[in-house]
Amino acid sequence: MTYRAGFACFVGRPNAGKSTLMNAIIGQKIAITSNKPQTTRHVIRGVLHRPEAQVVLVDTPGLHRPRTLLGERLNDLVRSTWSEVDVIGLCIPADEAIGRGDRFITGELAELKASVLAVVTKADLVDKKRLAEQLVAVSELGEFAEVVPVSAVSGYQVETLIDVISGYLPESPQLYPDDMLTDEPEQVLIAELIREAALEGVRDELPHSIAVVVEEMMREGALTKIYADVYVERQSQKAIVIGARASRLKEVGTRARHEIEGLIGGKVYLDLHVRVAKDWQRDPKQLRKLGF
Numbered sequence: 001m002t003y004r005a006g007f008a009c010f011v012g013r014p015n016a017g018k019s020t021l022m023n024a025i026i027g028q029k030i031a032i033t034s035n036k037p038q039t040t041r042h043v044i045r046g047v048l049h050r051p052e053a054q055v056v057l058v059d060t061p062g063l064h065r066p067r068t069l070l071g072e073r074l075n076d077l078v079r080s081t082w083s084e085v086d087v088i089g090l091c092i093p094a095d096e097a098i099g100r101g102d103r104f105i106t107g108e109l110a111e112l113k114a115s116v117l118a119v120v121t122k123a124d125l126v127d128k129k130r131l132a133e134q135l136v137a138v139s140e141l142g143e144f145a146e147v148v149p150v151s152a153v154s155g156y157q158v159e160t161l162i163d164v165i166s167g168y169l170p171e172s173p174q175l176y177p178d179d180m181l182t183d184e185p186e187q188v189l190i191a192e193l194i195r196e197a198a199l200e201g202v203r204d205e206l207p208h209s210i211a212v213v214v215e216e217m218m219r220e221g222a223l224t225k226i227y228a229d230v231y232v233e234r235q236s237q238k239a240i241v242i243g244a245r246a247s248r249l250k251e252v253g254t255r256a257r258h259e260i261e262g263l264i265g266g267k268v269y270l271d272l273h274v275r276v277a278k279d280w281q282r283d284p285k286q287l288r289k290l291g292f
């Protein structure tokens with residue numbers, strides 16, 4: 001039996017279903033999903049173990065038109081990730097027409113050494129006829145190693161996709177130990193969960209204006225104490241995050257705490273502070289401090 005191991009990532013236009021698919025594959029909530037574009041910021045790896053293969057999944061933010069230093073850094077990050085992986089799954093939703101964004105990304109991918117699969121996502125949203133038409137349209141879009149329809153929500157073909165990805169990985173010994181699910185520092189995952197909770201319901205008002213840094217994490221017996229700062233750009237945004245008489249911040253804290261308890265499997269005490277970091281998206285020093 002040939003053992004294969006290597007790196008894979010999903011790309012695609014905003015809302016294509018990349019994060020949801022990643023979560024369905026890894027079976028644990030480690031990447032951020034939302035119905036708004038560009039919430040995935042960190043490169044998060046999940047390691048998938050199979051008897052005959054190990055797939056290391058890398059989550060990339062979406063390519064977008066850079067307007068700030070942060071935008072440029074994100075695009076650099078996307079391109080450098082693309083050049084390091086063995087397999088790229090280009091996600092195209094089954095329920096939307098192929099557009100300029102898909103053509104642009106397909107063109108960019110053609111230059112790379114990786115095997116490129118087209119993944120037709122959200123198959124549960126369309127009937128068989130529409131799905132077949134989309135598969136044809138997608139195969140005419142570019143040169144793909146395979147075209148695979150999936151639904152992250154119903155689970156349709158998710159295992160098949162993993163098999164297909166595994167088949168395109170190079171022959172290699174195992175890259176990570178068996179018990180490894182992700183090599184992202186726990187604190188980054190925790191910061192992402194807090195960020196997601198802080199954005200809940202106010203994404204239209206503050207889509208890119210929140211960053212979260214976990215300042216301190218201590219174990220006291222069965223309890224994990226976490227102190228985190230939520231950074232916004234302006235005083236007015238601070239008011240939105242905190243809410244009237246801190247009601248919203250309390251909700252954010254409760255929601256994030258439940259998610260974190262699920263992640264680390266134990267009781268959590270969470271202390272959140274909201275701070276204003278003026279124009280942090282444009283300032284290299286602030287960006288470094290926030291981990292970009």
Ligand SMILES: Nc1nc2c(ncn2[C@@H]2O[C@H](COP(=O)(O)OP(=O)(O)OP(=O)(O)O)[C@@H](O)[C@H]2O)c(=O)[nH]1
Nearest residue numbers: 014015016017018019020034037038122151152153
């Ligand atoms: N019905 C259905 N909805 C899905 C499926 N996959 C994703 N969605 C929904 O599509 C929306 C976008 O999904 P995401 O996974 O956040 O998409 P993304 O490509 O990671 O988006 P960005 O982070 O903006 O690049 C969310 O509202 C998901 O719930 C699916 O298989 N079926």
